Amino acid sequence: MSHPAHISFARLEEIVGAPHVLTSPEDLALRRVDGFLPSAVIQPADAAQIAEVLRFAGAEKLAVIPSGGCTKLGIGSPPARYDIALDLSRMNRVLAYDPQDLTLGVESGMRIEQLLRVLAEQKQFLPLVVPYLERATIGGIVASNSSSPLRHAYGGVRDFCLGMEFVTGEGSQAKSGGRVVKNVTGYDLHKLLIGSLGTLGVITRVNFRTFPLLPAQRTFVAAFSAAEPAFQFCGAISRSPLTPQMVEIADPGAAEVIFSGGGPPQAEPRKWSVLVSAAGLPEVVDRYARELGHMAAAANADELEPLGDSEGPVVLARIREFPRLILEAVPSAAIFRIGVLPTAMPGLLGELSSVATRGGVDLISLTRASGIVYAALLPKEGEAATVPLLSKAVQEVFRVCGKSEINASAMLEWCPPEVKLAAGGVWGPPRPDFGLMKRVKDSFDPNGVLCPGRFAGGI
Amino acid sequence: MQIKPQLVRDLIALLGPKAVLSEPEDLMLYEYDGSVELGSPECVVFPSSAREVSEIVRLANRYEVPLLGRGAGTGLSGGAIARDGGIVVAFSRMNRILEIDAANLRAVVQPGVVNLDLSRAVDHLGLYFAPDPSSQKACTIGGNVSENSGGPHTLAYGVTTNHVTGLELVLPDGEIVRTGGKNLETSGYDLNGLFVGSEGTLALVTEITVRLTRKAEAVKTLLAVYDTIDDTTESVFEITVRAITPAACEMLDGFTLRAVEDYVHAGFPKDCAAVLLIEVEGLSEAVEAQAAAITEVCKLHRAREVRVARDDRERALLWKGRKEAFGALGRISPMYYVQDGVIPRTRLPETLRRIAEIAAKYDLQIGNIFHAGDGNLHPLILFDERDRAQFERVVAAGGEIMRHCVDVGGALTGEHGIGMEKNELMSLIFSPDDLALMARVRASFNPAGRLNPGKVLPLGKGCGEIRIPHIPASAATPA
Ligand SMILES: Cc1cc2nc3c(=O)[nH]c(=O)nc-3n(C[C@H](O)[C@H](O)[C@H](O)COP(=O)(O)OP(=O)(O)OC[C@H]3O[C@@H](n4cnc5c(N)ncnc54)[C@H](O)[C@@H]3O)c2cc1C
Numbered sequence: 009m010s011h012p013a014h015i016s017f018a019r020l021e022e023i024v025g026a027p028h029v030l031t032s033p034e035d036l037a038l039r040r041v042d043g044f045l046p047s048a049v050i051q052p053a054d055a056a057q058i059a060e061v062l063r064f065a066g067a068e069k070l071a072v073i074p075s076g077g078c079t080k081l082g083i084g085s086p087p088a089r090y091d092i093a094l095d096l097s098r099m100n101r102v103l104a105y106d107p108q109d110l111t112l113g114v115e116s117g118m119r120i121e122q123l124l125r126v127l128a129e130q131k132q133f134l135p136l137v138v139p140y141l142e143r144a145t146i147g148g149i150v151a152s153n154s155s156s157p158l159r160h161a162y163g164g165v166r167d168f169c170l171g172m173e174f175v176t177g178e179g180s181q182a183k184s185g186g187r188v189v190k191n192v193t194g195y196d197l198h199k200l201l202i203g204s205l206g207t208l209g210v211i212t213r214v215n216f217r218t219f220p221l222l223p224a225q226r227t228f229v230a231a232f233s234a235a236e237p238a239f240q241f242c243g244a245i246s247r248s249p250l251t252p253q254m255v256e257i258a259d260p261g262a263a264e265v266i267f268s269g270g271g272p273p274q275a276e277p278r279k280w281s282v283l284v285s286a287a288g289l290p291e292v293v294d295r296y297a298r299e300l301g302h303m304a305a306a307a308n309a310d311e312l313e314p315l316g317d318s319e320g321p322v323v324l325a326r327i328r329e330f331p332r333l334i335l336e337a338v339p340s341a342a343i344f345r346i347g348v349l350p351t352a353m354p355g356l357l358g359e360l361s362s363v364a365t366r367g368g369v370d371l372i373s374l375t376r377a378s379g380i381v382y383a384a385l386l387p388k389e390g391e392a393a394t395v396p397l398l399s400k401a402v403q404e405v406f407r408v409c410g411k412s413e414i415n416a417s418a419m420l421e422w423c424p425p426e427v428k429l430a431a432g433g434v435w436g437p438p439r440p441d442f443g444l445m446k447r448v449k450d451s452f453d454p455n456g457v458l459c460p461g462r463f464a465g466g467i
Numbered sequence: 468m469q470i471k472p473q474l475v476r477d478l479i480a481l482l483g484p485k486a487v488l489s490e491p492e493d494l495m496l497y498e499y500d501g502s503v504e505l506g507s508p509e510c511v512v513f514p515s516s517a518r519e520v521s522e523i524v525r526l527a528n529r530y531e532v533p534l535l536g537r538g539a540g541t542g543l544s545g546g547a548i549a550r551d552g553g554i555v556v557a558f559s560r561m562n563r564i565l566e567i568d569a570a571n572l573r574a575v576v577q578p579g580v581v582n583l584d585l586s587r588a589v590d591h592l593g594l595y596f597a598p599d600p601s602s603q604k605a606c607t608i609g610g611n612v613s614e615n616s617g618g619p620h621t622l623a624y625g626v627t628t629n630h631v632t633g634l635e636l637v638l639p640d641g642e643i644v645r646t647g648g649k650n651l652e653t654s655g656y657d658l659n660g661l662f663v664g665s666e667g668t669l670a671l672v673t674e675i676t677v678r679l680t681r682k683a684e685a686v687k688t689l690l691a692v693y694d695t696i697d698d699t700t701e702s703v704f705e706i707t708v709r710a711i712t713p714a715a716c717e718m719l720d721g722f723t724l725r726a727v728e729d730y731v732h733a734g735f736p737k738d739c740a741a742v743l744l745i746e747v748e749g750l751s752e753a754v755e756a757q758a759a760a761i762t763e764v765c766k767l768h769r770a771r772e773v774r775v776a777r778d779d780r781e782r783a784l785l786w787k788g789r790k791e792a793f794g795a796l797g798r799i800s801p802m803y804y805v806q807d808g809v810i811p812r813t814r815l816p817e818t819l820r821r822i823a824e825i826a827a828k829y830d831l832q833i834g835n836i837f838h839a840g841d842g843n844l845h846p847l848i849l850f851d852e853r854d855r856a857q858f859e860r861v862v863a864a865g866g867e868i869m870r871h872c873v874d875v876g877g878a879l880t881g882e883h884g885i886g887m888e889k890n891e892l893m894s895l896i897f898s899p900d901d902l903a904l905m906a907r908v909r910a911s912f913n914p915a916g917r918l919n920p921g922k923v924l925p926l927g928k929g930c931g932e933i934r935i936p937h938i939p940a941s942a943a944t945p946a
Contacts (some may be wrong), residue, residue: 060861109813166657
């Protein structure tokens with residue numbers, strides 16, 4: 009916010025070149041974090057320059073926040089300090105792609121959409137179907153551990169990231185893991201950077217295993233009159249031999265968001281929808297159609313319908329962009345990402361719904377059947393006192409997640425900065441492993457150069 | 468002797484006399500693991516709870532002696548060897564399955580639970596624990612977590628780290644902490660990701676929450692038989708390139724499979740150059756198609772025969788041949804040295820040619836039996852420990868194979884760990900800065916270096932050499 013007069017732009021210009029030190033109000037505004045503006049945007053060309061910038065920042069006691077497509081800078085606590093925005097967009101190349109081996113090394117500033125195009129030329133992909141697809145960069149996706157609906161079949165970033173190169177807060181260039189699909193050489197430090205929100209190191213290169221595009225894909229939608237049968241249906245899928253690509257449960261509000269761009273006309277609005285994608289050989293997809301049909305009927309669904317060739321991609325894109333669609337419609341929404349066991353999901357959604365009713369806010373939820381609930385709290389239309397209402401509800405959500413029968417792990421991913429402050433934080437109650445996280449932070453960034461204050465417990 | 472009699476008395480007071488060994492003849496069993504390393508602990512203790520483990524750690528700190536965890540001692544890189552003496556914390560009494568939550572596909576286990584015992588315990592639910600090291604009848608889940616172990620089927624299902632959601636740990640200062648839990652994800656740093664595969668150098672693991680996997684509806688096991696090694700490795704290459712993902716793809720060369728056949732009678736043809744043992748799993752429709760595609764690839768690369776196991780018995784026999792192969796080789800050679808390098812899968816043909824050249828150059832017999840599908844080699848170098856000159860050639864050959872793996876963009880170890888065998892080789896892969904960061908992370912948990920000293924990170928004395936272990940003539944044959 010305040011402009012530290014002592015920043016030596018000359019030194020920064022020396023490191024990255026004058027054209028890559030930006031100070032125009034627009035450039036600064038784009039990298040705004042929870043109302044804080046940097047004093048300069050630095051665009052390094054490589055890891056060596058990043059290391060120099062970080063060493064300089066350490067010596068000058070400046071705080072640095074890395075950024076890529078600037079789509080997820082709002083995730084985390086408000087920064088304690090913020091001087092330099094480190095913009096990785098110049099580091100946007102594929103460094104090594106061996107399609108025959110299904111492995112890939114890519115610079116962190118590369119946009120995922122562009123990368124997916126490169127992979128598609130070889131009939132391959134990465135299961136990172138994440139919000140803000142056209143702007144999000146690999147570094148930002150990895151650092152925020154963005155969740156993809158394909159997680160159901162492929163796991164999260166940690167499951168297909170083979171290794172990383174990064175620069176620690178101390179300005180040391182380091183790496184861990186490697187480029188091969190199986191590897192236990194040394195500590196898996198790169199796993200720590202996944203979801204670290206830039207607080208440990210600046211990710212410069214990520215190695216992934218890639219996956220073959222599957223021949224046929226179809227998405228089926230089953231509509232239910234209530235949550236309970238929808239979860240029964242999901243339970244039946246999980247007990248069956250089927251291994252779908254994606255299983256998402258949309259509450260009636262989420263169904264409206266997802267289907268407003270196309271999809272089957274809903275006979276009756278206010279329905280719960282379960283969306284299941286199958287991929288593979290045509291005979292395999294046909295088998296899904298048959299068996300999902302039986303399971304849906306047994307759970308008293310309205311008919312199970314496949315999405316058409318044109319509507320399928322539209323609906324999938326809207327599932328992918330779910331948080332963004334909510335935020336575009338209601339910028340003051342508070343969206344939680346909650347890790348929870350399948351059997352606790354109905355209970356959790358019930359609790360959330362009573363939190364919303366009691367707190368005078370609306371609730372929309374989209375649930376990944378494998379164990380993640382996205383729950384959005386929205387101020388009611390025309391409500392003036394949104395911040396106190398939302399903040400109260402946010403605290404209540406953390407409380408119900410802590411109940412022993414729910415035992416969910418919640419993080420408030422998106423919300424206005426005022427709510428973050430008024431609700432007492434986005435990370436929930438103090439955690440037993442805080443001491444361990446602090447030791448990790450101190451090993452990577454002992455002087456608190458990177459994103460100070462943004463992580464759990466004020467790390 | 469670092470251990471004072473008073474420490475032994477304190478340990479006995481804490482755990483009872485039956486849970487503490489300190490007589491030299493009792494300790495001998497704990498001097499080795501599955502590797503060619505050796506080291507003598509001064510005391511072995513058998514805790515039965517995390518609290519006891521914590522007290523043991525506090526005592527070790529008070530008396531300033533090193534300590535380390537031990538599962539079944541099947542590790543292949545010397546991880547469980549008491550390199551600097553001290554206390555071995557053996558987890559064999561902490562072997563209970565604490566919870567099976569089938570609906571959520573989770574189990575909570577103590578570290579001493581044997582890998583296969585967990586799969587057996589959930590078999591009636593149609594579930595299993597996916598990581599399946601060939602040692603799964605003996606090795607413990609605590610050991611699997613420490614080594615981030617793999618196995619034949621981790622090609623499709625991922626290694627141990629992909630199946631762990633929560634840990635209870637005793638830190639080197641005695642604190643008991645939990646990371647993760649049963650949920651698929653928890654916010655905060657991925658501490659499970661750090662501790663899994665840390666080879667017992669950051670904490671002792673006292674409880675593990677794992678994911679269970681549903682058994683596939685259909686399985687087909689194929690045996691492709693070849694007359695040349697090149698045809699075999701090129702088939703693996705082609706399977707990768709065509710993006711067919713078998714559940715497992717294992718290779719045994721002719722030398723190895725002859726030894727196996729004599730021992731297990733799995734039905735491997737003894738006159739061939741190599742076989743691939745390939746398994747496909749999934750929905751019956753998909754399995755049929757995949758088996759057909761794989762057969763086509765193998766035939767295209769001149770497989771002499773592609774045989775499909777007709778029933779569970781045949782299938783089990785083929786796998787028995789694979790899983791007991793190390794034991795079979797143990798019968799024909801006094802000792803063997805297993806390597807664990809990884810290469811990009813597409814470099815398999817040239818790499819096996821290179822290994823053959825190295826064997827010829829050093830006049831050694833090298834068997835190859837390994838996880839071909841993910842490029843994880845296990846060259847087995849046979850030797851007689853009484854022949855010191857031969858053993859030095861073994862070590863030199865091992866080093867050359869390692870360097871080749873590194874040169875083609877691979878890794879030093881795919882599943883057996885660095886331990887005390889390859890720690891001086893770490894600098895082939897990692898820069899001083901990389902290693903300094905790893906050392907700093909270790910020091911942040913294990914500041915005095917008292918927990919499992921001398922493992923994973925280089926001690927700084929050697930420079931890029933495999934350790935030449937001290938092998939006394941009486942060393943037992945690991946199997
Ligand atoms: C014939 C044979 C076949 C094998 N096949 C495979 C294979 O296919 N794939 C594979 O990955 N490995 C394989 N291995 C290697 C070995 O079985 C694995 O590394 C296994 O996970 C070790 O388990 P363990 O219980 O024997 O551990 P140990 O050997 O007892 O210990 C291994 C390491 O873990 C540490 N440790 C053990 N328990 C704990 C604990 N509770 N807390 C902290 N640290 C602990 C020890 O200190 C040591 O560093 C094989 C070994 C043999 C002998």
